[in-house]
Amino acid sequence: MIDLRSDTVTKPTEEMRKAMYEAEVGDDVYREDPTVRQLEELAAEKLGKEAALFVTSGTQGNQVAVLTHGKAGDEIILEADSHIFYYEGGAAAALAGVQTRIIPGIKGQMPIDKIREAIRDDRDIHLPHTAMIGLENTHNRAGGVILPPQYMKEVYQVAQEKGVAVHLDGARLFNAAVALEVDVKEFTQYVDTVQVCFSKGLSAPVGSVLAGPKDFIEVARKWRKRLGGGMRQAGIMAAPGIVALTQMVDRLAEDHRRAKELAVALQEIKGIQIELESVQTNIVLIDVKDTGMTAHQFLEELKNCQILGSAFGEYLIRLTTHRHITDQDISDTIDAFYQISKKRSQA
Incomplete structure (x- = not known):
């Protein structure tokens, strides 16, 4: 079969299999797995963030971000066809208890004026608190289109003016960076947190990473544990992620x-x-x-x-x-x- 369903069907490279076999491991819940720590440090550096957290999947990374940014009764702003809204089983409502406010986008881009209008006024007790603006790059349902750094900058400026966090679902963010021939930090400098998948075009068998400020990642670590994501000798799964970041991007x-x-x-x-x-x-x-x-x-x-x-x-x-x-x-x-x-x- 010529399998064009998704880049998630990719199998690990021989280098990844060897890295899994040879991975030095420890108990990651105790933060004693050296391979997981190496992956998290590498990812944080590449994404331009203070810290990173290895998670089982892109959905888990996104939902840990939602749980950490918001609380029950808050509202998050998402593009109408975004993965967090469309493909994550209603997890934001089921797990975080937040409501989603969706804005139809053009090629994945929510109009800046519509984002500004959607951010709630915390002085009005009738309204929910806007906890997060979510972006997706590349945008899956728009056909893998790229949200340009300039657009992300404009969103980030509005968010900073209003005191709202910006989270990037960057499942295929390295595709965007490679296509524009820019460093991935050109995108991540305009978000507070970012999730990136290793298991799509980068060919690792499992795993994603959530990156952001150090204090944010500490809270996120607890949410990962609550979701059953506290892994033990996880270096076996983290090792292919290191190969993905160092050998599979270009x-x-x-x-x-x-x-x-x-x-x-x-x-x-x-x-x-x-x-x-x-x-x-x-x-x-x-x-x-x-x-x-x-x-x-x-x-x-x-x-x-x-x-x-x-x-x-x-x-x-x-x-x-x-x-x-x-x-x-x-x-x-x-x-x-x-x-x-x-x-x-x-x-």
């Missing part, structure tokens, strides 16, 4: 190149609609409505061609490139789209 450019080549070719096919300017990293969103098929119907045809993708709406398909996708896989996928569309037009 190669993300290959995924971006293949995604663009795929998008350029597919948009020439009758019935296929792609917004090319939104293909900025490793995600391609494909509208198949004009083929007369739904996304699920089209995906079934692709599956018959040994290709897997994801449905992102009734007529929208997401294809995601990653380390295991080759140039030949891209060619085969393009051919499959041609054949399916041709067969449909002749039906």
